[in-house]
Amino acid sequence: MIEPNKAVTVGQRPGVADQNVLILGSGIAGITTALELSEMGISSTILERRDRLGGQAAVFACKASEKCNKCFACVVDNQIQEVSRRSGIRILTESTLGKISGDPGRFKVQIQSGGNESRLEASVILVATGVDFFNARQKPEYGYGLFQNVITAQDLDEMLHAKGRVLRPSDGQVPSRIAFFQCVGSRDETIGHLWCSKVCCAYALRFMKAIRHQYPEIETSFFYIDIQPLGRSFESLLEACRQDERMHLIRSLPSKVYGHRTSTDLRIRFIDPVSGGITEEGFDLIVLSIGMTPREDADQVADLLHVPKNEEGFYRSPPPDSGIFVSGACKGPRDIGGSIIDAKATAREIAQYLGGV
Amino acid sequence: MVESFSPRIVAFCCDKSGYVAADMVGKLRLSLPESLDIVRVPCAGRIDALHLLQALEKGADGVLIFACHEENCQSLTGNIRAKARMGYLHGIMERIGLEKERLDLCNLATNNGAKFAETVLQKFDELKKLGPSPVE
Amino acid sequence: MRSSKECRIAIVIDHCEGTLSHIFDEAMVRYFSGLPCVVSCYQDDNLSSPRRLEKLVAKLRKGKADRAVIVGGSPKRYEASFRRLDLGTGFNPYMFLVANVREQAVWTIPDVERAKEKTKTIVAKRIREATCLSPIGEEKFELSKNAIVLGGGVVGMRAALALADANIQVTLLSRAKDIGGKAIQLTHFYDRPGEVSSWFKDQVKKVKKHPNIAVKTSVELKGLEGSLGDYRVKVEDPSGKRREVEGSAVILAMGNDVIPNTEGIFGHQRFISPPQMEAMLADGGKSLVTDKERPLQTVTFILDLVNETIKIDSANAIKNAILLRENHDRAVYVICRDVKVSLDGMEKQYRKAREMGVIFIKYDDPPKFSLVNGQINVEVKEVSIQMRGDDYSLSILSDLVVVSERFVPSKDNQMLADVLGIPLAEEGFLMDENPQFARVRTNRRGVFIAGGCRYPQTLDESLVEAEAAAAGVTELLSQGFFGYDLAVAEIDPAKCAACLTCPRVCPHSAIVVERYAEGNVYVTGGYEKDFRWKAARVLPMQCYGCGICVSSCPTKAITLKHLTDDEISLQVGV
Numbered sequence A: 001m002i003e004p005n006k007a008v009t010v011g012q013r014p015g016v017a018d019q020n021v022l023i024l025g026s027g028i029a030g031i032t033t034a035l036e037l038s039e040m041g042i043s044s045t046i047l048e049r050r051d052r053l054g055g056q057a058a059v060f061a062c063k064a065s066e067k068c069n070k071c072f073a074c075v076v077d078n079q080i081q082e083v084s085r086r087s088g089i090r091i092l093t094e095s096t097l098g099k100i101s102g103d104p105g106r107f108k109v110q111i112q113s114g115g116n117e118s119r120l121e122a123s124v125i126l127v128a129t130g131v132d133f134f135n136a137r138q139k140p141e142y143g144y145g146l147f148q149n150v151i152t153a154q155d156l157d158e159m160l161h162a163k164g165r166v167l168r169p170s171d172g173q174v175p176s177r178i179a180f181f182q183c184v185g186s187r188d189e190t191i192g193h194l195w196c197s198k199v200c201c202a203y204a205l206r207f208m209k210a211i212r213h214q215y216p217e218i219e220t221s222f223f224y225i226d227i228q229p230l231g232r233s234f235e236s237l238l239e240a241c242r243q244d245e246r247m248h249l250i251r252s253l254p255s256k257v258y259g260h261r262t263s264t265d266l267r268i269r270f271i272d273p274v275s276g277g278i279t280e281e282g283f284d285l286i287v288l289s290i291g292m293t294p295r296e297d298a299d300q301v302a303d304l305l306h307v308p309k310n311e312e313g314f315y316r317s318p319p320p321d322s323g324i325f326v327s328g329a330c331k332g333p334r335d336i337g338g339s340i341i342d343a344k345a346t347a348r349e350i351a352q353y354l355g356g357v
Numbered sequence B: 001m002v003e004s005f006s007p008r009i010v011a012f013c014c015d016k017s018g019y020v021a022a023d024m025v026g027k028l029r030l031s032l033p034e035s036l037d038i039v040r041v042p043c044a045g046r047i048d049a050l051h052l053l054q055a056l057e058k059g060a061d062g063v064l065i066f067a068c069h070e071e072n073c074q075s076l077t078g079n080i081r082a083k084a085r086m087g088y089l090h091g092i093m094e095r096i097g098l099e100k101e102r103l104d105l106c107n108l109a110t111n112n113g114a115k116f117a118e119t120v121l122q123k124f125d126e127l128k129k130l131g132p133s134p135v136e
Numbered sequence C: 001m002r003s004s005k006e007c008r009i010a011i012v013i014d015h016c017e018g019t020l021s022h023i024f025d026e027a028m029v030r031y032f033s034g035l036p037c038v039v040s041c042y043q044d045d046n047l048s049s050p051r052r053l054e055k056l057v058a059k060l061r062k063g064k065a066d067r068a069v070i071v072g073g074s075p076k077r078y079e080a081s082f083r084r085l086d087l088g089t090g091f092n093p094y095m096f097l098v099a100n101v102r103e104q105a106v107w108t109i110p111d112v113e114r115a116k117e118k119t120k121t122i123v124a125k126r127i128r129e130a131t132c133l134s135p136i137g138e139e140k141f142e143l144s145k146n147a148i149v150l151g152g153g154v155v156g157m158r159a160a161l162a163l164a165d166a167n168i169q170v171t172l173l174s175r176a177k178d179i180g181g182k183a184i185q186l187t188h189f190y191d192r193p194g195e196v197s198s199w200f201k202d203q204v205k206k207v208k209k210h211p212n213i214a215v216k217t218s219v220e221l222k223g224l225e226g227s228l229g230d231y232r233v234k235v236e237d238p239s240g241k242r243r244e245v246e247g248s249a250v251i252l253a254m255g256n257d258v259i260p261n262t263e264g265i266f267g268h269q270r271f272i273s274p275p276q277m278e279a280m281l282a283d284g285g286k287s288l289v290t291d292k293e294r295p296l297q298t299v300t301f302i303l304d305l306v307n308e309t310i311k312i313d314s315a316n317a318i319k320n321a322i323l324l325r326e327n328h329d330r331a332v333y334v335i336c337r338d339v340k341v342s343l344d345g346m347e348k349q350y351r352k353a354r355e356m357g358v359i360f361i362k363y364d365d366p367p368k369f370s371l372v373n374g375q376i377n378v379e380v381k382e383v384s385i386q387m388r389g390d391d392y393s394l395s396i397l398s399d400l401v402v403v404s405e406r407f408v409p410s411k412d413n414q415m416l417a418d419v420l421g422i423p424l425a426e427e428g429f430l431m432d433e434n435p436q437f438a439r440v441r442t443n444r445r446g447v448f449i450a451g452g453c454r455y456p457q458t459l460d461e462s463l464v465e466a467e468a469a470a471a472g473v474t475e476l477l478s479q480g481f482f483g484y485d486l487a488v489a490e491i492d493p494a495k496c497a498a499c500l501t502c503p504r505v506c507p508h509s510a511i512v513v514e515r516y517a518e519g520n521v522y523v524t525g526g527y528e529k530d531f532r533w534k535a536a537r538v539l540p541m542q543c544y545g546c547g548i549c550v551s552s553c554p555t556k557a558i559t560l561k562h563l564t565d566d567e568i569s570l571q572v573g574v
């Protein structure tokens, strides 16, 4: 009989107190690392700020059309289920990191859970704190928060996840013309975000494909700068989108949205790449493809754990002997699949650090 | 009071997708008909034509198969095989005078709780219109 | 099915932290206790906790029951804990059944009384089904800590190093004369300033020196067979000698092939490939002026004619465009459909290139090429200036035009896919992108894929894959054995007609039919000594228990141990 959590064949690194890995963040990166470590017989404690596991991707909807469109959302579901059942993985939700002392391989950590404080020893700390969604209110010209029918991709995801439908927030009706605005909060000099969020082109295209499948009568437009491929199945996805006559891919970013609060005919203004002139068009639902930004408290965590950052403010890997590891989207935008393989790679590095598996 | 006809539905659910989606229906607190029976199978490919027939024979007014979306099956082809089997059975049903609508397949993922509920309710209404299964 | 009289069922009511207590009133408990074969009834508040479950098992063992039905939440709540129940002292995990009344009745039927009725029906059915349960055991076998890595490019090397550092003996097989692969042609990476060759040489040296890595170069792949713990790769060396290499697991890292674009005008000497461009820049730009008639003043990169959804060319073009402006003051055009900036730091590189005067032109219709006075005229319609009339196009007279090579699947992919039963993606790369396999796993236990044979990506992306694949192997081998429970398919050889259906349909290549030489013939127990039978057999360590073979077998020779036909029949009944 296999006891996955007992049979530790991993050699003990001299001076390592016990092999408890503290994982900050229960996003797909944190969860996957915990699972992989448990397979190798290393126990871990997951610290999660929120009251639920899974991070951002836990509330993503399935974006399949006649077949799976490889958004990886359901994989996150599976992993959440798996992690909450494994022993050898301790989960502390609604908890945050307090003070840290000790040395690499033997950290002493203070943890705040609710009002309580507890202590914990950790041989390794993994930072998998993920990213924030871009706050679309920072682009006032699109009127997010002002117009009810301007929503973010995250809102759309949550709507599809919980209700299984796409509805206009203003009146609960199925929309007839949906526009997706790309690069909201990314590739944007005016807000100093000089990075591409990598996933948003693909997720918007998948959304459109899924919506068109569920509601063949809906017409969708996709306003973009450059289309970024993501993963191997992207080629066929893009081809299918190009073939679809009621899916318009328009190489232009709208400059402004006009309307009133509950308007179901929001006017948008953009340069039409075909005619070359400034054009106006009406839509009854506008979806902003928001990107990813470094977390609000990224600096705080970085200072506490001495994690270096890159120019954009995402984390870089600390030196290998620091006992601190970094994984997932907090290293810079990446998709779920990318976060998973990154987490696997990190789990192996941790195991090796803990005593040359 | 005359009880209105409440069609009995047997839903074969793939453990990797359909069953989890069915659980999600509960978590979302959506309602399902009481006459729904959920049969959990490791993969939709496990479902034999025989089981489908058995269900119809033993008094189900409708049978639903919940399988993974195509290209997202841990056993690669389980969902496709289930679909093929359904096609085969549709042929038989036609011959013995059973409406094809009584057997249907729905592809979904773990996070499709809402779709699960909607599909069941839709089928429920459809079967209500069709009336009880003529099978003894 | 055993006679239900022999069964002694314990009902275990899980109140799920009090959330179901209103359902499990006295009357309900009485109803449960009165069901056939039920010998005892326990109650608990939260059985999803492994410790509580252990306590319960202790109680069950003292009692008379030989199987149990848990009435509570979703089986998913309990099952992982079941698996950990110690076989020696406890209850067999397969002697439990779960009646999911929380999700299937209480939460989905708002009316309490009706929910109670549904609870009763569900439990009654599960009790009937419980009579069919039988225990399922576990097995394990030893795994030697060795692995095979196919392909000696950077990806293969990184995977080999990661495994070797984890004390796994690695055989690194490569077709080329030396290890290194395609990346050896590169002198710069967009995101690694300065020379990369030293980094690269260092990697090669590490691999060659590592005591746990045996490198075999100049070998041609001839076959691969076996299963977890016993994979055998057949290779042929240049002298035609064949040999077999053994390993417990395999990482496929054969990279991809490239086809240079030399058709028609692209055969002209002024068209070069990205690696040629790379080489020209490697010598400090000396070769950029070797053309005698005219200095190579204008360089144009043409992207997205091929590999439109692969980011390598775009990254490479931007990198080299910057170098051409920065160090050699050439006029540079990049003509593409979309600029691929979805790489770490690439947006900034793109902006830098533009600031330095690299001109980016985006097209919807592919550009046209013609020869004009020994130069190449590239005619293209820039999407944003089409307004000036449909006929308006830009004409760029170029001295050098860099056109991408087409990235194609390695020619061995098909053979490997065939022998391993791994599905090829449409374009011929290894393994469909099925999210369930998290990119680096395959449907064959113990076989992993990484790098260009899966999908051509930039170095960083490929290296993470290498590490993830190595992590997968390390995980499998780290315990020194592989344990699996026998909740798998089983074939009754007496019923098998060796029709070969099941080995064909099994998605995990878990079924073999031994039908070769005498020594290989599968001898089944229970027959006379000399009686040799040709039959299919399930390799339990490869089987995922999906049941596809069961429903496909024309003679009904296969049983799925954890969900027999009987059990399904009982569930579909009223």
Ligand SMILES: Cc1cc2nc3c(=O)[nH]c(=O)nc-3n(C[C@H](O)[C@H](O)[C@H](O)COP(=O)(O)OP(=O)(O)OC[C@H]3O[C@@H](n4cnc5c(N)ncnc54)[C@H](O)[C@@H]3O)c2cc1C
Pocket: A024, A025, A026, A027, A028, A029, A030, A047, A048, A049, A050, A053, A054, A055, A056, A057, A060, A071, A072, A073, A095, A096, A097, A128, A129, A130, A131, A132, A133, A134, A153, A154, A199, A203, A289, A290, A291, A292, A295, A297, A301, A327, A328, A329, A330, A334, A335, A336, A337, A339
């Ligand atoms: C709108 C949008 C749509 C997307 N759609 C897709 C898609 O379709 N497909 C795809 O593959 N990818 C998609 N992505 C990308 C995907 O969301 C990320 O790749 C993924 O969520 C990253 O996972 P992670 O674990 O690194 O981080 P996260 O999911 O962000 O998880 C981090 C976790 O850490 C917790 N945490 C943070 N700080 C602390 C702290 N100090 N202490 C304790 N806990 C902490 C957070 O609460 C959170 O739970 C999308 C992204 C966006 C913005």
Ligand SMILES: Cc1cc2nc3c(=O)[nH]c(=O)nc-3n(C[C@H](O)[C@H](O)[C@H](O)COP(=O)(O)OP(=O)(O)OC[C@H]3O[C@@H](n4cnc5c(N)ncnc54)[C@H](O)[C@@H]3O)c2cc1C
Pocket: C150, C151, C152, C153, C154, C155, C156, C173, C174, C175, C176, C178, C179, C180, C181, C182, C183, C186, C188, C189, C190, C219, C220, C221, C253, C254, C255, C256, C274, C275, C312, C315, C316, C319, C410, C412, C450, C451, C452, C453, C456, C457, C458, C459, C460, C462
């Ligand atoms: C022109 C070009 C420019 C690039 N520029 C950049 C860049 O600027 N930045 C960046 O990050 N990335 C760049 N890349 C990508 C990078 O080079 C690749 O990601 C990397 O080389 C892929 O490595 P690999 O190990 O998967 O494949 P390869 O390097 O192709 O290695 C495959 C190895 O497998 C061997 N092999 C093949 N078949 C068999 C077989 N059947 N049996 C045994 N051995 C076999 C081959 O001999 C070879 O040694 C570029 C790639 C190209 C082609």
Ligand code: SF4
Pocket: A061, A062, A063, A064, A065, A067, A068, A069, A070, A071, A072, A073, A074, A075, B069, B072, B108, B109, B111, C435
């Ligand atoms: S579209 Fe996404 S959620 Fe749906 S099945 Fe495919 S990977 Fe899973």
Ligand code: SF4
Pocket: A182, A183, A184, A186, A187, A195, A196, A197, A198, A199, A200, A201, A202, A225, A226, A227, A228, A289, A291, C342
């Ligand atoms: S992925 Fe597409 S939408 Fe997202 S930032 Fe990059 S270019 Fe813009």
Ligand code: SF4
Pocket: C491, C495, C496, C497, C498, C499, C500, C501, C502, C503, C535, C536, C552, C553, C554, C555, C556, C557, C558
């Ligand atoms: S399908 Fe059945 S009869 Fe055919 S080989 Fe397999 S077990 Fe034998």
Ligand code: SF4
Pocket: C488, C489, C505, C506, C507, C508, C509, C510, C511, C538, C542, C543, C544, C545, C546, C547, C548, C549, C550
């Ligand atoms: S149960 Fe599935 S994996 Fe196992 S042998 Fe049958 S078809 Fe193959």
